[in-house]
Amino acid sequence: MDKAALRLTFFGLLFTCVNLAAKKKQDIDIYSFHINSTITSRYATTVITSRVANLLTQSQEVHFEVKIPKNAFISRFRMTIDGNTYDGVVKEKEEAQREYSEAVSRGESAGLVSAVGRTFEDFKTSVTVAALSKVTFELTYEELLKRRLGKYELLINAQPMQPVADFKIDVHIHENPGISFLEVKGGLNTKDLANAVTTFRADKDAWVKFYPTRDQQTKCDDCSENGLNGNLIIMYDVERLKQSGDLEASEGYFVHYFAPTDIQRIPKNVVFIIDKSGSMSGKKIEQTRLAMLRILSDLAEDDHFGLITFNAYIQTWKPELLKATEGDVEEAKTFVKRITSGGSTDINAAVLKAVDMINKHHQEGSASILILLTDGNPTTGETDLVKIQKNVKKAIDGKFPLYCLGFGFDVSFEFLEKLSLENNGVARRIYEESDADQQLQGFYEEVATPLLTDVHLNYQGVANLTQTTFSQYYNGSEIVVAGQITDNSLESFTTEVIALSKSNKVAYHNNVPTDELNSDRPEHENLIKRLWAFLTVKQLLEKEVTLQGQEKDNAKKEALDLSLKYKFVTPLTSMVVTKPQDEEMQIAHKPKEGEERQTKRASRRKSRPKYDSSLSYRPFGSSGGPSASFLDDSSVRHLDSSVRLLKENRNPTRKEKFLKFISSSSFTVFRDNVRARLPRTTQKPVTTSPPLKSIRILKSSGNAKPLCYDVPLAQKVRLLQNDVSEFFINGQLDSENGFSQIAFHYKTHHHLLLSTSEISYFDGQDTVKFSWDQGLTHHETEHVSLILRSNEMDVTMGNIRVVILLHKKDEVFLWPAVWQQPKDAGFTGILGEADISYEEIPGSQTPTLKLKDKEVKTSWVMVKDYRFSFAPVIGCWLVPFQVVAQRELSDFTVTQL
Numbered sequence: 011m012d013k014a015a016l017r018l019t020f021f022g023l024l025f026t027c028v029n030l031a032a033k034k035k036q037d038i039d040i041y042s043f044h045i046n047s048t049i050t051s052r053y054a055t056t057v058i059t060s061r062v063a064n065l066l067t068q069s070q071e072v073h074f075e076v077k078i079p080k081n082a083f084i085s086r087f088r089m090t091i092d093g094n095t096y097d098g099v100v101k102e103k104e105e106a107q108r109e110y111s112e113a114v115s116r117g118e119s120a121g122l123v124s125a126v127g128r129t130f131e132d133f134k135t136s137v138t139v140a141a142l143s144k145v146t147f148e149l150t151y152e153e154l155l156k157r158r159l160g161k162y163e164l165l166i167n168a169q170p171m172q173p174v175a176d177f178k179i180d181v182h183i184h185e186n187p188g189i190s191f192l193e194v195k196g197g198l199n200t201k202d203l204a205n206a207v208t209t210f211r212a213d214k215d216a217w218v219k220f221y222p223t224r225d226q227q228t229k230c231d232d233c234s235e236n237g238l239n240g241n242l243i244i245m246y247d248v249e250r251l252k253q254s255g256d257l258e259a260s261e262g263y264f265v266h267y268f269a270p271t272d273i274q275r276i277p278k279n280v281v282f283i284i285d286k287s288g289s290m291s292g293k294k295i296e297q298t299r300l301a302m303l304r305i306l307s308d309l310a311e312d313d314h315f316g317l318i319t320f321n322a323y324i325q326t327w328k329p330e331l332l333k334a335t336e337g338d339v340e341e342a343k344t345f346v347k348r349i350t351s352g353g354s355t356d357i358n359a360a361v362l363k364a365v366d367m368i369n370k371h372h373q374e375g376s377a378s379i380l381i382l383l384t385d386g387n388p389t390t391g392e393t394d395l396v397k398i399q400k401n402v403k404k405a406i407d408g409k410f411p412l413y414c415l416g417f418g419f420d421v422s423f424e425f426l427e428k429l430s431l432e433n434n435g436v437a438r439r440i441y442e443e444s445d446a447d448q449q450l451q452g453f454y455e456e457v458a459t460p461l462l463t464d465v466h467l468n469y470q471g472v473a474n475l476t477q478t479t480f481s482q483y484y485n486g487s488e489i490v491v492a493g494q495i496t497d498n499s500l501e502s503f504t505t506e507v508i509a510l511s512k513s514n515k516v517a518y519h520n521n522v523p524t525d526e527l528n529s530d531r532p533e534h535e536n537l538i539k540r541l542w543a544f545l546t547v548k549q550l551l552e553k554e555v556t557l558q559g560q561e562k563d564n565a566k567k568e569a570l571d572l573s574l575k576y577k578f579v580t581p582l583t584s585m586v587v588t589k590p591q592d593e594e595m596q597i598a599h600k601p602k603e604g605e606e607r608q609t610k611r612a613s614r615r616k617s618r619p620k621y622d623s624s625l626s627y628r629p630f631g632s633s634g635g636p637s638a639s640f641l642d643d644s645s646v647r648h649l650d651s652s653v654r655l656l657k658e659n660r661n662p663t664r665k666e667k668f669l670k671f672i673s674s675s676s677f678t679v680f681r682d683n684v685r686a687r688l689p690r691t692t693q694k695p696v697t698t699s700p701p702l703k704s705i706r707i708l709k710s711s712g713n714a715k716p717l718c719y720d721v722p723l724a725q726k727v728r729l730l731q732n733d734v735s736e737f738f739i740n741g742q743l744d745s746e747n748g749f750s751q752i753a754f755h756y757k758t759h760h761h762l763l764l765s766t767s768e769i770s771y772f773d774g775q776d777t778v779k780f781s782w783d784q785g786l787t788h789h790e791t792e793h794v795s796l797i798l799r800s801n802e803m804d805v806t807m808g809n810i811r812v813v814i815l816l817h818k819k820d821e822v823f824l825w826p827a828v829w830q831q832p833k834d835a836g837f838t839g840i841l842g843e844a845d846i847s848y849e850e851i852p853g854s855q856t857p858t859l860k861l862k863d864k865e866v867k868t869s870w871v872m873v874k875d876y877r878f879s880f881a882p883v884i885g886c887w888l889v890p891f892q893v894v895a896q897r898e899l900s901d902f903t904v905t906q907l
């Protein structure tokens with residue numbers, strides 16, 4: 011490149027930066043935001059990576075704020091600034107606090123507040139970034155997904171605070187027993203944004219990809235000019251191959267998932283204890299009535315039920331438990347409709363009365379359950395919390411579970427938690443929101459169908475087991491036990507589950523040869539161990555609530571040791587982040603619910619800006635003053651740093667430029683009828699020489715098992731075409747496995763050519779070249795965004811997002827993955843077919859599918875899925891291409907790229 015070109019390049023770059031800043035009115039560019047969740051055997055590890063550039067010519071504070079699910083533990087946090095990494099260190103909470111206080115007293119750091127919301131807790135941090143420099147934040151958290159109402163849910167929040175060019179969420183699920191269903195919900199899967207969600211399933215694996223274009227990030231329901239704001243909820247369940255459960259093991263640890271389905275429900279004896287004190291008045295009592303009416307309708311006819319309402323007085327609907335016949339349910343509904351609120355709260359007397367009722371009306375072969383709903387602390391009768399806990403524990407005597415639902419935040423949740431944990435139940439908070447009635451009903455549904463009681467799980471040659479006895483097992487839930495395998499001499503691993511079902515004692519046995527048990531999947535490494543540690547810490551923290559004295563200390567110590575060993579940020583540990591230069595230190599605590607109300611109030615009193623409901627996490631002295639030491643030549647270059655602009659002295663016409671572009675690129679030079687524009691007429695298929703090769707295309711389908719078909723292809727083919735968007739992609743096949751060249755054409759003057767050696771983009775004026783190995787690069791013009799990552803070019807043109815992967819393993823070739831295409835916009839081309847549903851026709855000798863109203867013979871084949879960089883091998887139903895496309899092959903042949 012000569013001097014003039016160089017200067018031009020520099021000005022061009024400067025112009026881009028200034029332009030960007032002026033246009034977006036922003037001085038911070040979040041140029042990349044990735045969320046990557048990997049779920050293996052119900053254990054989810056999520057990594058959020060945010061890359062941010064300071065566009066100002068002075069240093070400034072850059073914030074990183076994300077929401078993580080409440081149930082999760084943070085296990086890693088790292089900042090990378092100018093090539094230096096700063097890792098968070100997990101320490102004992104007190105120790106972290108001490109170090110921190112010392113730093114504060116030296117005037118180096120400031121206090122932190124933590125908070126937790128209904129489903130998420132916030133993680134916020136910030137760091138001062140030098141002029142024109144970049145920072146990368148990376149946060150990892152882990153959680154064991156709990157099965158509720160027949161499914162697991164992974165909840166992902168996306169709120170990057172501005173539209174991000176390189177935004178993507180990738181979720182990969184691997185479940186050995188197989189995935190039985192997969193569904194994506196949440197605010198981010200609505201309307202136009204739903205196009206950005208791609209799901210793909212193969213037997214044991216499922217992938218969900220959410221690749222919204224920058225435009226879409228401002229146009230969804232809750233999105234604004236600040237970009238995306240919402241959740242993605244990934245729901246799935248697994249196949250239950252054995253009633254005795256699913257066993258997984260690796261590196262000396264095992265996990266046993268037990269969720270049998272072959273059992274009849276056990277009728278239940280349920281007593282609802284409903285607080286109607288003065289504080290319940292208004293919306294709360296209304297929602298409670300609404301929920302109770304629905305719950306009563308859901309009772310099975312062989313259930314028995316009782317109703318108690320209480321304030322200072324205890325009122326029973328009937329002195330005994332009655333069978334849920336139609337007549338009695340109607341009568342009970344009338345009682346519920348008349349519940350009014352007022353007076354004080356006598357929890358002690360109400361619960362004791364309920365226990366007495368259940369004890370007096372015990373039914374053989376049924377499961378007894380107590381459900382207490384209250385919104386406040388006891389104010390009359392016995393008000394000593396410890397005494398109430400003692401009384402209730404003594405009265406229930408381990409015979410049945412007590413579930414406590416705490417309505418709102420005026421109730422001592424710790425008290426309810428202990429009350430339920432001591433009596434084999436759990437406590438749940440009901441949030442004072444418009445859906446409180448559904449929260450109540452939802453909780454009831456979880457315990458509505460008892461299948462087993464007194465469940466005991468036994469293993470041989472093991473140690474350090476998590477909880478192995480459960481008072482009840484409900485339909486739609488799952489019992490999980492993990493532990494360490496200590497006896498390696500055993501030839502098989504044995505599990506035994508003994509429990510009571512409706513009519514008799516049942517036992518489930520399983521015997522798995524030791525060599526079959528261990529998974530050799532590399533990603534399983536450490537996983538079962540971490541899962542075991544996660545579950546153990548969670549259970550110890552619950553157990554600790556109900557213990558006293560030395561036992562309590564021991565439980566706490568054990569939980570602390572494990573948290574430190576596995577680097578989990580739990581209620582007993584904190585993460586200390588030491589930052590560069592004078593900003594020193596920050597601490598992240600696991601926020602505790604209930605506690606945060608006080609901090610919330612405290613922070614309000616101090617009138618802190620806007621952080622009142624979330625974990626704020628800001629250091630002192632981070633006002634963004636200049637810190638020259640960050641200045642580093644390499645960081646001054648912005649994202650387009652490696653883009654080369656080619657300029658001519660003369661002003662050539664667009665057509666001339668395009669011709670020059672084509673010839674200067676290392677692509678096939680076309681004959682004289684080169685398309686300088688995108689003439690619709692030349693898109694008519696041209697019949698050429700007979701098909702040369704055949705490639706196998708995998709197609710996601712509405713069904714669990716994907717379809718695939720062989721496309722015998724001419725050398726040049728139409729991959730995807732959409733006339734409305736003036737968009738098409740062609741590909742050239744030279745290799746055995748995939749494409750040697752792929753060309754994009756968009757809106758007459760955008761042309762992008764990719765080969766296995768280089769990439770050229772012509773925007774109507776200039777040509778930009780990229781090389782595959784130049785590292786993360788982002789190039790953006792109006793309606794076109796190109797993001798080059800390692801071995802993938804992520805192309806957005808309008809509302810279409812296609813990633814071209816460069817595969818190098820078997821042979822070097824390109825492969826297109828369409829991650830977003832407007833669903834109803836009439837796409838054609840060999841990739842243009844929308845997702846197809848089919849029916850498997852049972853009973854025929856060769857497998858047969860009903861597809862597009864035709865019966866087609868099929869066979870199950872294994873295919874490498876090149877839409878993923880690691881090219882997993884996936885099974886699919888092989889069907890004839892003609893049935894899928896309902897077109898002639900010649901329709902897909904083109905003469906030019």
Ligand SMILES: *[C@@H]1O[C@H](CO)[C@@H](O)[C@H](O)[C@H]1NC(C)=O
Pocket residue numbers: 046047048180
């Ligand atoms: C997500 O993380 C996993 C595990 O670290 C990794 O193997 C995978 O390549 C990542 N996926 C993406 C799309 O970055």
Ligand SMILES: *[C@@H]1O[C@H](CO)[C@@H](O)[C@H](O)[C@H]1NC(C)=O
Pocket residue numbers: 159160273274275459485486
């Ligand atoms: C358990 O729930 C599933 C659906 O979630 C249902 O099909 C099944 O019938 C239920 N079992 C019993 C015993 O109610």
